[in-house]
Amino acid sequence: MPSLDRNTITQALSSISAHGMQQDIVSAGHVRNVQIFGDEVEIDVVCPSAALAVKKKLEVDILEAIQQKVYEKAKVKVRVSVLEQPAAPSIRGPQLPGVKHLIAVASGKGGVGKSTVAANLAVALSKMGFATGLIDADIHGPSMPLMFDALNERPGSIEVDGKRWMDPVEVYGVKMLSIGFFAGTDQAVVWRGPMATKALQQMIGETYWGELDFMIIDLPPGTGDVHLSLVQAVPLSGAVIVSTPQPVALADARKGIAMFQMDAINVPVLGLVENMAWFSPPDQPEVRFPVFGQGGVRHLSEQMNLPLLAEIPLVQSIREAGDVGRPAVLQENTEVSRIFQTLAVNTVEQLSIRNQTLPPTEVVRITTMAGCAPRKQPQH
Ligand SMILES: Nc1ncnc2c1ncn2[C@@H]1O[C@H](COP(=O)(O)OP(=O)(O)OP(=O)(O)O)[C@@H](O)[C@H]1O
Ligand SMILES: [Mg+2]
Known part of the structure; x- marks a missing residue:
């Protein structure tokens, strides 16, 4: 088993883009915590969106990055929390109220x-x-x-x-x-x-x-x-x-x-x-x-x-x-x-x-x- 250390994992995570394609999740400060126990990796990450599909994609991206770039058999647990969001501004206008x-x-x-x-x-x-x-x-x-x-x-x-x-x-x-x-x-x-x-x-x-x-x-x-x-x-x-x-x-x-x-x-x-x-x-x-x-x-x-x-x-x-x-x-x-x-x-x-x-x-x-x-x- 290759050594699972924080640096290698952080490096793998920095291949995942955040905010569209311009910035990765590490530089964006979205990776909040990485813990390693033998072949188990636990990651806390924040997601800018509450949409289920966006959170799911982030989870899958993290799993794949670690298993493909660090250790294929790593057991990865990802906890995704949603970035504290101010209420989305309402764009509802009189023309399309719903x-x-x-x-x-x-x-x-x-x-x-x-x-x-x-x-x-x-x-x-x-x-x-x-x-x-x-x-x-x-x-x-x-x-x-x-x-x-x-x-x-x-x-x-x-x-x-x-x-x-x-x-x-x-x-x-x-x-x-x-x-x-x-x-x-x-x-x-x-x-x-x-x-x-x-x-x-x-x-x-x-x-x-x-x-x-x-x-x-x-x-x-x-x-x-x-x-x-x-x-x-x-x-x-x-x-x-x-x-x-x-x-x-x-x-x-x-x-x-x-x-x-x-x-x-x-x-x-x-x-x-x-x-x-x-x-x-x-x-x-x-x-x-x-x-x-x-x-x-x-x-x-x-x-x-x-x-x-x-x-x-x-x-x-x-x-x-x-x-x-x-x-x-x-x-x-x-x-x-x-x-x-x-x-x-x-x-x-x-x-x-x-x-x-x-x-x-x-x-x-x-x-x-x-x-x-x-x-x-x-x-x-
Ligand atoms: N990625 C693609 N691969 C193959 N064919 C494509 C692709 N994208 C568009 N087409 C085809 O190219 C043609 C033009 O595409 P489309 O009608 O979507 O363009 P448009 O920008 O809406 O055109 P218009 O300016 O006339 O509205 C269509 O026949 C479409 O099926
Ligand atoms: Mg068209």
Whole structure:
């Protein structure tokens, strides 16, 4: 049996990242106590999030780090306590009173995988036990009806408190609405800005979403009308930015990040997702071809001090899953489904950190579209 000592164990634990990907749990001061009795190791660790999945992941990471890097047969006992948290700031606005956390999935460039990420994130959160909703706000090409095999579905109507509301469609445990349900997936593209904005307002303000832990909003590419309407309509808890590693996509991702970080908008960017990070041929899964370049989004995340939430390979099964309307995270026990689950865990973790450190987001009031400095409108 190799010597089990505090230093070797601490070194192994410092390979586990905390707070997304930037800092490890040892440097973050999350490891509070390490005790060794022969081949038994007891560790007290604090976790920034109370979410069961986040705590479980930390426990598994610690167990694996010790057994893989120090001693395979070590008996590891992990006690996870949750960091003393101030009450999460309420972001509930008048528009979506029952929704706790609103996350926008955005990019600068089109076609980089926003909708794929949004669909899989929503389904992963629902699989983790969170009540989850999804709004497809992409006027340029609503893709959720196809990605959720719901092309023929239509939202219903429901009466609550004497008022008629739209009743979202529910697929794979996710309540969802798409502009595609109103205009047909091939007509929405010709809508002018005001029509799209009106549809977005209906999906947000005239729909009975009930109590939701998370609402994911899939945005169109760029930084246009829909983005402005959204930050005016609801207080977003955060944005997830998707990019491929290629320079042209990264340049646009920067613009997307800059929009959310503008003083007037001030929506926290929870992290970045590198999509199409590499391609591995099915018969050579260990070989990675960096089709769109290597590590570009990781580099951007380091430069901008933002967490990298996931690196997703270019895989045929992800494209096929989207096309047959069954998001890839639903695959049993595949690498791809694990990656999307990790994305969801990291997103929840970042949101919990955001809620501990930042005040609630406010909706933005923009008095004129051009030139005029937007003003904040307090929610409460
Ligand atoms: N990691 C991946 N591996 C394989 N195919 C992918 C991957 N990510 C996305 N795709 C495919 O690429 C295409 C574009 O993806 P998606 O629609 O998610 O991008 P988008 O950013 O939402 O596009 P748009 O800007 O048009 O809204 C889709 O056919 C999708 O199935
Ligand atoms: Mg899309």
